[in-house]
Amino acid sequence: MLSFIYGIILTVCAYGLFQICRPGIALYRHLHTARTTGLPFKVIPFPPGLFSFFAFQVLKKLGLMEPGTKLHKLLNMGRPDGYELHEEMGDVFLTVSPMGLTMIVADPKVAMTVNGKRSAFSKPPNTAIINIYGRNVINSDGDVWRFHRRVTGPVFSERIHADVWREGMRQTKFMMQSWTSASASSPDTPLRANSIGADLFRLGLNVITGSAYGTPLTWSQNPPCAVQTDLSYSESMEQVTAHLMPIFLTPHSALRVARKDSAWGRAWQAYTAFGGYMQGMLDREREKPASPGEENLITALLRAQVEEDEKLGRAMSESEVMGNMFIMLFAGHETTANTLHYALLCLALHPDIQDLLLKEIDSIYDRALSEGRTELDYDKDFSRARWAFATMYETTRVYTPTGMTNKWTTSDQTIAFDGNSYVIPQGTRISVNGCGIHFNPKVWGEDAKVWDPSRWMVPGGESPGFTPPASRVGTPLPSPSWERPTFSLPTPPSSPLAAMRFNADDIEKQRQFNNIINEKEKERLCSDTLELPPTPHTPHFLRPPSPALSFISSGATSQGILKPAPGTFLPFSEGSRACSGKKFASVEFVVVVFTLLRHHRVGLARGRKAGGITLQPPEAIPLAFTRR
Template identity: 30%
Template sequence: MAWYAMLLAAPLLLAAAWVVDTGIRLARNYASVRTIGVPIRMIPISPLNPFWVLLDRKVLSVLRRLPFGDNSFTRYNWRGWEISDRYRSHYEMGDIWVLVTPLKNWVYVNDPEALMSVFRRGTDFPRPVFVSEVLNIFGPNIATAEGHQWKTQRRVATRCFNEQNNEIVWVESITLAGDMLRYWTSKTSLASAAADLRTLSLHVLSRAGFGKSFKFVGHDERDASANPASNYKVSLQIILENCILILAFGTKFIANPWLPRNFRIVHEAWVAFHAYMTNLYEEEKRNFAEGKTSDHNLMTLLIRASQDEAKTSGGLTESEIYGNMFAFNFAGHDTTANTFTFTMYFIAAHPDVQDWLSEEIRAVAGDRQPNEWDYRADFPRLKRCLAVLFETMRLYTPVPVIKWTGDHAQPLTVGDRTIVIPPQCMISPSYGSVQTDPRYWGTDSLVWRPSRWIKAGRAGDEEMDLHTRGAFIGWSEGTRDCPGRKFSQVEFVATLAVLFRDWRVSPVLNEGESIASARKRVMNLIKNDSGTVLLLQMLHPERAPLTWSRR
């Protein structure tokens, strides 16, 4: 009987121990920031807690129904709260405030000048690489390196993302977008735009990253049973679509034979992709040694830049090359695909923007077919297409960057005050707030309006209006900004130009629904059914099927 009582008491004792430990940690962290003179809120669970990440939405959806359901815990203790909150918290508490958690204190900043200072002072405010070290599944990379190692990787990466590679991105995006458009326009309605946009993004990465072209295959035509070892594309696709398994459990654990079959398939994909990169690495080293020219894909450029770098500073190791190729693919796939998806549904709800885009594309391209478009001449003129990307990322930045103070306190001027932020504090640029704050974006700051990025002029000869520096930080800023910024812009602009020169997209009408009501429904879906899984995305875009028609 005593053993039975102890068994029953064990969960209560564990819960009590967790409560006490959490209370001690919160008190310690609160004490470290209470004297800096900014508003403070507290939550009981760290946003970096991997178990809470799996449960947050479900648990809080229940708690919000309770009488005490409106509090800091339900407001701030879930992934993606910043998008729902926008600038509300900063308008309540000012341009800087602190969220105390049991693991770290999070300092939220909404001031553009302060944010630019954080990004410029890379030594004072480094990236917390302990957050991103889970990306080391193939080796160290630019997202996880620090100090001298990071500087070497950054120099090599910068040489890879060049104009020759951007031209490959342009040509491949145009080809794939044309194939995707033919597939979409052959269907009465399209239920899986998100899946097809992921395919396009993957195939662009295949060509620009590894020199391998694949024909576009629509979602309804895919072979779901493809073996992960059948080719490079299938293995990479499986890895990218199941990243959360690898990041949560590691590559060794998911190989255990007693796990469900889908775990082992992901491990087989990891093995196959690693073998593919190894073969390509050895082949390119031989080509380099023999003086042979190669394609300007990222893998080739990375290897050759590393070989050149080795003459002076040691270059990259083999595992660092594999790690960076995975980081490039990971960063470039989901971010681009999710942004494409948001964009497609925004555009479907805004026929005026479609007309505005078509006007520019026709002014730039004339009667030339897409395969005749020239990257160096045409891309710089497609400012409206680029404005659509900027406006979508302004409202729905897919992967916000965070900084921290490391082991030293750091001063930061916010407005007319200089605040000393204690050591070990996370610095969170408030993307959801600063990029929608009416002080910088006007009274319609929450409205998706791409024209806000364009200065007056004729279609095809306009200039971008980049607004207040630091109020838009979609690709980060400073020395650790995104090296693939232009890569993503070229892919996006080329795809949009193909899709909207001659075609329109609209939401499929429900029975008895007007087109105005259907567009409003799509906008409500974007607003109310978006959230963070691995990155920010539309959760159920299939709830708003689309249809295409020729102009």
Template identity: 25%
Template sequence: MKLIIPLLLFVAYTAYKTYLYASKLYRNLLDARRSGIPYIVAPVWPINRLWLALEPLLMPYLRKMPFIRDKPWLMVSSGDWIWQERYGAFEKLGDTFMIVTPRYNAIYTAEAEVINQITTRRNDFPKPIQVYGTLDLYGKNVVTSEGSEWRRHRKITSPPFTEKNNHLVWNESLYQASNMVTQWVGKDGKAGKTWDNISTDAMRLSLHVISRAGFNVRCLWPGVDDDDEQALKEGAMSTAIIPEGHEMSYVESMSTMLHRIIVVLICPDWLMKYFPSDFLKKARLAYFEWGRYMKEIYQSKFDALKKSAGTNADEKLDLMGAMISSSGLLDDDATKAPTGSGLSESEILGNSFVFMLAGHETAANTITHALYFLAMNPGTQQRLQKEIDDIFGGRPISEWNYDRDLNPLFGGLAGAIMNETLRVIPPVVIIPKSNFKSGDQKLTVGGKEVIVPDNTYIGLCAAGVQRNPKYWPHGPARSAEDGGPMHPKSNLDNDLEEFKPERWLLDPNAKPLEETSDDEKARKEAEAMGVNTAPDTANTLFRPPKGAYVPFSEGYRACLGRRFAQVEILATLAVIFSQYSVELGVEDWADDEEVEKMGEKERKDVWLKARTEAERKVRDCMGTIITLQLRKGKIPMRFAKRGEEKFMFA
């Protein structure tokens, strides 16, 4: 008798949960049927936290079960299916399709026309900000807000990204990239050493650049210029120096906090504080330390601007100073929210944090991935070096000029390399949207009008649309003799899985697509809120249709720091390849002494082995946490003075 009551309660609870599951699935199925959008039914919500935790364990078994392995929902239910399947899923299910689940209906699209409609209808398809709530670490910000609150943040955070700030980004990128190269090749410039932590160094460079452009704080490169007495006197930050009142240096707190950001975002403070883990404790210390530094920098800028009645141009040049100047805080109590449409101190700190978080990984990853691709494609690298020689004419880096030199880089092969890197490996593979609480919405999909039912999650699939052959110049896939198609499931009959910057150079005289009346209306509304609507690519390069190229998103919620990142990436690539070549490390197959004794054919054979392994890692070992990057293994590379390369095959 004692066991019967608990058993009945368990049966009743299970029946109740099953009823809720089935009824919600049925209602969502009815919504899918009336939508007019092709759909598949899945038993799980793909981004359910429990499923995300169990999926890596269950998926290998599910894919072996005869009655499940061929179900289409299995293909789109892994946590990183967008990157694993790429355009292959859309080739099978259609460029826009819906997944019906017991939680939400979810629409995924690799259709440029659909993406363009969604990104230009901000009120109908807002960002699901509940996904971003954890980014309020230091205060509300432009990423975690919507509606009128977002407009207020956007009004203040957009203007600081000016051409004056881009000049600062250019100059600091040249300085930091030069020091990064010195780190790789030594102060004597002889090079020869193989590095497998290129991504770590690129992250450091990007953090240093955004620190300077964001807060006017220069960071010194450890082992290169961290003992520069003049720079230290001028306020530069060294990893080795911990100011009074702090337990961690500025540079270390910044890099540690951002490199352990997932822990900081998901772990409660009490767990990081009391759990016996040095990793967690250091992450917590970095979080508090960087917050203290930011408040000190904020107060210093506020005081300087207050004293000068807001006329101090130097303090307004960086992003934080510009936000303080525009927020109305100089007329109000700095501890309170300003009157009108400005930002409070905590909101300025919150936006400063997301600038750091969003800005450093995008630029750093693109620089890293471009180096991977150029090491695997020496012929493209040689053409880039010739272009750099033509642009700079042998001038020393100290004489490079933003106004004169950036546009030739942006509009030439360097810009094509940057664009192609972002096309093949976008920073985020999926851009989330929704129509939560905005009601049913109409869309044109595949030339016909459909309905997006209320409360639908929407994924704009960058990794899919940027491989959709409807929108991109393409040729045949790589032949079997050269290794066959780059991916086993996606774009098997074309080369859109391959890195080919030349596709951007095919039509240098192409004119921008004509703007429709709806496009013009959306553009004017966006520009009125400070949204930069200029194309992502130079007018001398191929211009994909709107919605087909979205590495910085598109429309109202497009990345504020797009030009910032582009300037940093191009300046860094120019510094590296003006003096050096990058080659794949071959130590797993032959050491330097063995390579020296090899003839050209033997060298090419060992290099091809290294390239095959590098291609495998780029294809299979990338993964998303916040951004897409190499998660398993390393791709070792070495830097050689130009003219002293060992593996420079055309």
């Protein structure tokens, strides 16, 4: 009997010891595998991605995440200063943790290979965080993904893009009216946008809801809701986004009984409220008589619920319908809103770039007028934009909304990098570091961290009707036989945040500029001879050709905008799993900027200090829209 008890104790102890040693054994095994690849590697306690995101947030809250430290750089990979570690480790390296290997990529060619081979580099297994209402097009793979992609396709039709244009214009006008009523008296008083971030989130949500969900809303209207709630539509989305982790990690049975004033209680409230709004829109669509030709995402999802997919042999489940409804709103509203927000801040800080954009806007409105239209039209005017595109592309390059995209090797894969071949073992997580590539000086030049839309301008591609400034000289593209140079870097600012601070002079000039506005020297503002605070760097088209340009350029788009070479520009990722909402977002961006700046110019509101601008989701920096 005694020996039996000893036996059990020994077994339990051995098991306990094994569990304690397991991470060490796993790390040892993964280290051995990392060495066999021949790539440089770094040992870290947890892999990049979800775990490092958690650790980063927790350590930051505890005040233990000092910028500039190695841990900060490692966990902060994929955030806007994400190239720093590559400066030390190279453009492709591995991190090794007890949970496995992760290959971090800031090399365009390797990124191209990874994004280009969907079956060899699939989505990683643990993407369930965005699964909270159900499986969806972003986190599914294989035949299920194909089914979801086919069903959600109608959201990205040209008919819906035209609706995005109209809805974007309508919502922007609502937003400006909300500032007018909050601001003061005369139409000449600058419009003060105190919470531009929150306003742009609401605008983004309303644009998708109006154009893709067949539910046009006024500024403060909510869609029908299937549950009783005090939260508005936009508040519930905001709260769901803020409480994604508790919603994802906590069993719903526990969330349901959590105290209402706790984070878990608020998370549950927001989760049920937003679910209620989505259900309300679905229920209303079910009750509506079918009207052919009015296809939107909801009608497509409802049809997929009753029609079997041939390959899968099943229809879409209720939770997949909810999952896809949620993911379009989630993937589409915040990314576009943050891009608009950063773009407006950058335009406020670079009045000379803003001038070029305003000229384009004026010329496009003038042309519409000459064609007998007082409003812009998607079919005719969207493709006339050039500086607006350049502003959007440059903003997504520098302030990449989704810093890293993650993949997974389904079997051993060979990659070519820097003239060598490397075998990447099966089960390696691959993080394509978009921010890293965008800040890689070998790719985008030594000023990679500087926000400068003029780098997108290809000579000879001026918008119709747009007269370039007299001093503007086209920069010829260098010959394609150019070889990648090695740069000696003049210590660039460590991040766009630093780049912004680097421009502190500019901000002081901007402040003076705003004061001028406030002192009502408006005639001077409208005059062409006004000396605006200059951009602190020479626009690209006035500079000698950059050797980096031929590396990133694969020609020009039909609008005369730089067409980046594959692998060099990844805000929307690339390949078959690239963002399907790229054009949706571009249409929204262009029409919002055009409507906002039709009669106004944007500046920082008076009294704002430079240091307040940070790179995390933009905080409340008041902007002023001054009538021009």
